[in-house]
Amino acid sequence: MAANDLAHELARTLKESDEFKQFLKSKEKVMSDINNHKMIRExxxxQWEIRDAQMLEAEISEEKxxxxxxxxxxxxxxxxxxEYLEAEFEVSxxxxxxxxxxxxxxxxxMPIGFDELTL
Incomplete structure (x- = not known):
């Protein structure tokens, strides 16, 4: 079987997994309530702001x-x-x-020069 075929099979398997189905169900619940949606989005x-700052090795204020x-x-x-965040974590x-x-x-x-990097 070709690698691309296996990749498509893996994608189907992921979409059919209990974890992914739970995630979609949880997401739908969150999206149906504007307050929950706003809270999760905020x-x-x-969270992304802090992760970006950490990746750039920038100082993160105590306030943030x-x-x-x-x-x-x-x-x-x-x-x-x-429930949504837990389901999202499981899929991730x-x-x-x-x-x-x-x-x-x-x-x-890996190309030459990347072999010293840790994955």
Whole structure:
């Protein structure tokens, strides 16, 4: 079987997984309530800001960290929002595991100069 065929099969398998179905169900619940949608969106925007700053090795203000913690507290108290974030985490974990497996399998195919980098 060709690698592309396997990739399409993997994509179908992911879409049919219990984790992905739970994620879609949770997402639909969040999207049906404007307040939940806004809360999740605000939390994720703050989370991405901090991740971007960390990747750029920029200093993260105490205020931004506290704001993210406050938003996380609010999100975790909301069952619908918490369920969504947990489902999102499970799908992300699954995809990250697959990326790691593939990355390890093709590690020898990295261009010259990249072999010193850790995946």
């Amino acid at each position: 939390f994720q925007l703050r 960290q506290q704001e993210l913690e406050r938003l996380y507290s609010l999100v975790s108290l909301n069952p619908t929002a918490r 974990r699954m995809v990250n595991d697959i990326q790691k497996i593939i990355g390890e399998a093709i590690q020898d195919a």
